[in-house]
Amino acid sequence: MAFEPRQTSLGGKAAASAKATLARVEAWLEAEREQIGLWAPIGLSAGIAAWFILPHAMTWLAFCCGALGIACAGAMLPPGGRLRRMIVAGAILACMGCLLVWGKATLLGQPPLARARFVQMTGEVLSVQRVPAQGIVRVRLRPVDAPALPALVRVNIADADMPRGLGEGALIRFRVRLMPPAPPSVPGGYDFAARAYFQGIGATGKALKPVEMLRPSTVAPPLRARLFGHILDKVDGPAEGIAAALATGDQGAIAEADAEAMRRSGLAHLLSISGLHVTALIGAVIFLLMRTMALSQRAALHWPLMLIAAAGGALAGIGYTWLTGAEVPTLRSCIAALLVLGGLAMGRDAITLRLVAAGALLVLFFWPEALTGPSFQMSFAAVTALVALAEHPRFRAFAAARDEGVIGRFGRVLAVTLATGIAVELVLMPIALFHFHKAGVLGAFANLVAIPLTTFVVMPLEALALLLDVVGLGAPAWWLTQQALNLLLLLAHGVAASPMATLLAPTMGMPLFGITVVGLLWCLLWRTGWRWLGLVPVLTGIVATFLASPPDILVTADGRHVAVRTSRGMAILRDRAGDYVRDVLSESAGYDGALTAIAQLPDARCSTDLCALRLKEGGRSWNLLFTRSNVLIGRRDFARDCAAADIVISDRGLPRWCRPRWLKIDRRLLSRTGGLSISLKTGEVHTVHGAGDAHPWIARPGPRRTQL
Structure with a gap:
């Protein structure tokens, strides 16, 4: 007592x-009361992201129960407070997000083919997409009388093998090696398997000739395909792919060199139909309708011109979205544009962060899987940055129109454009580093020329050319369009050639990316001085990414391709590897040079079947051993080499008596882990698939017996 x-x-x-x-x-929340609602899509996104990050159903269920527990704990706070409502609503939204994507994956996803197999397949064509830059046609088919195959298959057919009458509804027969949709080759790579699962694609392959036509198509090609082919016929040279992409959203005709130049120069956003294109189209339609109706005195005095023009712009935006394939950036832009037009029709200021949040909620509700893709993240991050900057009082005061000379007005517009470009580049940098392992540096300056050129020259000229083609007079407009696009490509290649065009970094880990994104959102969505606390996690994530030790060894999921970091740069095991494999390995390693062959290194001893390499890293020497062929190797010699090696890497199953000192990487291990990245300095090994990962798009082949 x-x-x-x-x-x-x-x-x-x-x-x-x-x-x-x-x-x-x-x-503090009272001062930020107008911004609190902006966190609703963040709560929903947290649940969706948790489903993708957590490995299996028990952890997904545990997350939902934990979120509901947090909601109950939040309900115990004093009633009437904003913090109480935020915690309860945020936790419930997180639970809803996890259940939403979980339910969609269970009900609508397509499980992948279990293992690669050769088949003689008969399939009904559902869609045809030309890819002139690669000389192929991508065909989606529904297999006929093949219960062992997935319900939807995507097959590439070479242009030379394409039969007459190929189109929607056609019935074709061919031999093909079908494979499960490809997972990431190495940790941090592009996960096509997850995307294909939600698109309903269960297998992919390349058709072997001959491709036999059993029933030709009787359906006219869709408008998008006809427009794509029409533009390719009217424009020559590299510009044709850009022109087709601006009108249809299909980038299949863009040469890889041009696409890479657009990416390195920060102009790739011009190729994806998004806010710039939709806004330009809707704005042009509204302008033309307003000017046309104003010619009538009766219409100008008695009709609601803005309402009519807004309705016309809305119809144009919806039609353009449908024509270009309704991809996520286009849908987001269309939804945002419709909300803006609705706000303008009601006399409200609709261009706010609430508009962005509403668009994000709609997209996430119908397409929750889009959250993990770079398209969704970059498009919404860019728009959020632009609107947040525009809402800042000082920036708004600086950008406001005023009575000043032509030079002053031009300089102000230039400064505003540059500031917005830099803001977008800074916000997109962590997202680009996470997905592509590179980020643009000069994009803000390139966009000073590229955006006005595209918005006010290229797109109007292309629209005029298409209109004039109705009466057969579009040739001069097409020539002007081609010259403008050539100028755009010249700018892209010039900027991309600069060594300062991009920053390279090794794979950015999920935890670092998560805290960086949270910090960015904290800076963008709040208004008071506490918003700048978000810079701490942002800077922490960026600095840690650039200071992180890049991987020393990269192994693809099939074990065939290995990249090793040496004192002379990155070296690759099979020097005949294609450009795609080389790009994936270089980007994941944060390396911008050419890959040499391991066999050419002075510390390597290679034969046609084996390759041994000695590395010095982490204060010690490492002995690596690779297999290079499928030829049977004598047990005595191979067992001796295995015992002398620290790491053995092979694309086949290695026998038990092959016992290296530290790590044996063979087909059996890679079938469970996927691709690997290894840091010799720290001894860390990162895998594509975590232990117990039970996401439905991961193909799990049965055991296969293999002899060495």
């Missing part, structure tokens, strides 16, 4: 301190 007053005193102080802290938080 002697200590009772002291205990009561301490408890009272703690309670008073908690009450004062809660009061300060409530006061």
Whole structure:
């Protein structure tokens, strides 16, 4: 009892301190009351992201229960407070997000083919997409009388093998080696398997000739395909692919060199139909309708011109979205444009962050899987940055129109454009580093020329050319369009050639990416001075990414391709590897040079079947051993080489008596882990698939017996 007053005193102080802290938080939230609703899509996104990150159903269920538990705990806070409502609503939204994507994956996803197999397949064509840059046609088919195959298969057919009458509804027969949709080749790579699962694609392959036509198509090609072919016929040279992409959203005719130049120069966003294109089209339609109706005195005096023009712009935006394939950036832009037009029709200021949040909620509700893709993340991050910057009082005051000379007005517009470009580049940098292992540096300056050129020259000229083609007079407009696009490509290649065009970094880990994104959102969505606390996690994530040790060894999921970091740069095991494999390995390693062959290194000893390499890293020497063929190797020699090696890497199953000192990487291990990245300095091994990963798009072949 002697200590009772002291205990009561301490408890009272703690309670008073908690009450004062809660009061300060409530006061801050009161000042930010208009911004609180912007976090609704973040709560939903947290649940969707948790489903993709957590490995299996028990962890997904545990997350939902934990979120509901947090909601219950939040409900115990004093009633009427904003913090209480935020915690309860955010936790419930997170639970809903996890259940939403889980339900869609269970009900609508297409499980992948279990293992690669050769088949004689008969299939009904569902869609045809030309890819002139690669000389192929991508065909989606529904297999006929093949219950062992997935319901939807995507097959590439070479242009030379394409039969007459290929189109929607056609019935074709051919031999093909079908494979499960490809997972990431190495940690941090592009996961086509996850995307294909939600698109309903269960297998992919390349058709072997001859491709036999059993029933030709009787359906006219869709408008998008006809427009794509029409533009390719009217425009010559590299510009044709850009022209087709601007009108249809199909980038299949863009040469890889041009596409890479657009990416390195920060102009790749021009190729994806998004806010710039939709806004330009809707704005042009509204402008033309307003000017046309204003020619009538009766219409100008008695008709609601803005309402009519907004309705016309909305119809144009919806039609353009449908024509270009309704990809996520286009849908987001169309939804945002419709909300803006609705706000303008009601006399409201609709260009706000609430508009962006509403568009994000709609997209996530119908396409929750889009959250993990770079398209969704980059498009919404860019728009959020632009609107947040435009809402800042100082920037708004600086950008506001005023009575000044032509030179002053031009300089102000230039400064505003440059500031917005730099803001977008900074916001997109962590997203680009996470997905592509590179980020643009000069994009803001390239866009000073590229955006006005595309918006006010290229797109109007292309629209004029298409209109004039109705009466057969579009040739001059097409020539002008081609010259403008050539200028755009010249700018892209010039900027991309600069060594300062991009920053390279090794794979950015999921935890670093997560805290960086949270920091960015904290900076963009709040308005008071506390927003700048978000710079701490942002800078932490970026600095840690650039300071992180890049991987020393990369192994693809099939074990055939290995890249090793040496004192002379990156070296690759099979020097005949294609450009795609080389690009994937270089980008994942944060390396921008050419890959040499391991066999050409002075510390390598290679034969046609085996290759041994000695590396010095982490204060010690490492002995690596690789297999290079499928030829049977004598047990005595191979067992001796295995025992002398620290790491053995092979694309086949290695026998048990092959016992390296540290790590044996063969087909059996890679079938469970996927591709690998290894840091010799720290001894860290990262895998594509985590232990117990049960996401439905991961193909799990049965055991296969293999002899060495």
